[in-house]
Amino acid sequence: MSxxxxxxxxxxxxxxxxxxxxxxxxxxxxxxxxxxxxxQYSAYGSICxxxxxxxxxxxxxxxxxxxxxDFIPYFITEGHxxxxxxxxxxxTFSEENIVTLTPCxxxxxxxxxxxxxxxxxxxxSKIISHLKEKALLEKHRLKSEMLIDDxxxxxxxxxxxxxxxxxxxxxxxxxQYLGISPYTLSRIRAHS
Amino acid sequence: MSxxxxxxxxxxxxxxxxxxxxxxxxxxxxxxxxxxxxxQYSAYGSICxxxxxxxxxxxxxxxxxxxxxDFIPYFITEGHxxxxxxxxxxxTFSEENIVTLTPCxxxxxxxxxxxxxxxxxxxxSKIISHLKEKALLEKHRLKSEMLIDDxxxxxxxxxxxxxxxxxxxxxxxxxQYLGISPYTLSRIRAHS
DNA sequence: CTGATTTTTTGCTAAAGCGCAAACTTTTCC
DNA sequence: GGAAAAGTTTGCGCTTTAGCAAAAAATCAG
Numbered sequence: 001m002s003x004x005x006x007x008x009x010x011x012x013x014x015x016x017x018x019x020x021x022x023x024x025x026x027x028x029x030x031x032x033x034x035x036x037x038x039x040q041y042s043a044y045g046s047i048c049x050x051x052x053x054x055x056x057x058x059x060x061x062x063x064x065x066x067x068x069x070d071f072i073p074y075f076i077t078e079g080h081x082x083x084x085x086x087x088x089x090x091x092t093f094s095e096e097n098i099v100t101l102t103p104c105x106x107x108x109x110x111x112x113x114x115x116x117x118x119x120x121x122x123x124x125s126k127i128i129s130h131l132k133e134k135a136l137l138e139k140h141r142l143k144s145e146m147l148i149d150d151x152x153x154x155x156x157x158x159x160x161x162x163x164x165x166x167x168x169x170x171x172x173x174x175x176q177y178l179g180i181s182p183y184t185l186s187r188i189r190a191h192s
Numbered sequence: 193m194s195x196x197x198x199x200x201x202x203x204x205x206x207x208x209x210x211x212x213x214x215x216x217x218x219x220x221x222x223x224x225x226x227x228x229x230x231x232q233y234s235a236y237g238s239i240c241x242x243x244x245x246x247x248x249x250x251x252x253x254x255x256x257x258x259x260x261x262d263f264i265p266y267f268i269t270e271g272h273x274x275x276x277x278x279x280x281x282x283x284t285f286s287e288e289n290i291v292t293l294t295p296c297x298x299x300x301x302x303x304x305x306x307x308x309x310x311x312x313x314x315x316x317s318k319i320i321s322h323l324k325e326k327a328l329l330e331k332h333r334l335k336s337e338m339l340i341d342d343x344x345x346x347x348x349x350x351x352x353x354x355x356x357x358x359x360x361x362x363x364x365x366x367x368q369y370l371g372i373s374p375y376t377l378s379r380i381r382a383h384s
Numbered sequence: 385c386t387g388a389t390t391t392t393t394t395g396c397t398a399a400a401g402c403g404c405a406a407a408c409t410t411t412t413c414c
Numbered sequence: 415g416g417a418a419a420a421g422t423t424t425g426c427g428c429t430t431t432a433g434c435a436a437a438a439a440a441t442c443a444g
Binding site for chain 2: 390391392393
């Protein structure tokens with residue numbers, strides 16, 4: 001059993017227990033993947049048919065506005081899931097690209113297996129529901145902060161909460177996350 | 193049985209069925225309230241102990257940033273819930289005010305009764321989980337739009353999706369929602 | 385109905401940040 | 415190790431929008 005799958009199982013069992021039989025099933029129906037830098041994991045325009053638990057590395061999610069400018073609504077770091085949740089759950093066309101920013105290791109589960117787990121793994125639905133609630137609260141907070149905080153404040157909060165992103169991700173990408181030009185971000189960093 | 197409670201039950205049963213006995217329990221342990229304009233429903237600094245299904249009217253959620261400026265992360269309209277979800281689920285201090293913008297009718301359920309429903313109403317947890325997932329997807333979309341769309345685009349989307357808000361809410365409030373000054377919003381409206 | 389209050393509009397000035405260009409630094413890769 | 419590519423910094427002019435003030439319009443309340 002891989003160290004990467006262990007991390008995923010640990011995340012699940014930190015919420016509710018899973019039997020060893022169920023763990024074996026999850027192991028059997030998931031695959032550990034290594035991805036190099038700049039690899040596309042999920043594509044704009046496609047229907048998302050897999051979910052990836054990030055064991056190592058950092059991904060970016062990229063969306064393009066009507067004027068053709070790229071933005072990064074969020075980064076996906078270790079211990080989180082690389083997936084377009086809307087496309088995955090509703091099987092609609094994805095409106096975002098998911099791309100690695102560093103070499104990454106992910107535990108990938110196909111949607112058909114994921115759906116199977118909902119039936120075969122006793123606590124799976126509750127675990128997923130718990131994770132979704134956590135995601136909802138975080139998304140809620142980040143949306144509010146997007147409105148009430150200026151770019152400097154949001155940069156400082158990002159630095160406090162996710163130093164790994166500041167260290168490993170280029171300024172260009174962080175600017176795309178903050179919604180400012182890389183020039184402005186360079187000046188913000190110079191004056192703090 | 194009030195017409196307002198009917199709306200709430202209808203929302204629930206559109207997701208999964210509820211027995212008439214369970215409906216009676218919900219009826220017994222909830223209260224219909226009328227609120228006049230500018231009434232505070234949930235307060236900054238308190239612990240949220242109730243959730244309100246909005247049957248009529250519009251609420252604003254208000255957050256204040258470090259510089260003391262007020263913003264409106266979202267409006268709550270008919271068919272949605274007036275609640276600080278983070279404070280309600282985690283019983284932490286609320287960081288937002290929830291205030292009526294019009295006369296409102298809400299079906300209020302105390303947290304202790306809400307928690308009781310999770311045990312006593314067979315499908316309640318699944319229904320709430322379904323609603324939270326919907327909320328997550330919407331929050332996700334709105335957060336992305338906050339980043340990728342400029343104020344003009346976000347105003348146009350708000351007008352398309354929620355004409356009732358445009359009609360009934362003052363421009364000042366809409367400006368606080370968009371994150372721009374009321375002067376700029378006035379000029380945006382003039383040129384479209 | 386009418387005066388008072390609130391909301392919206394508009395002109396003006398100042399500040400913030402964008403976008404371009406060019407220099408400089410760091411990283412990548414053969 | 416060194417050339418090429420990628421990323422970062424900085425100056426400068428320009429656009430956008432905030433913020434103030436005051437007028438105009440709409441709404442509210444007795």
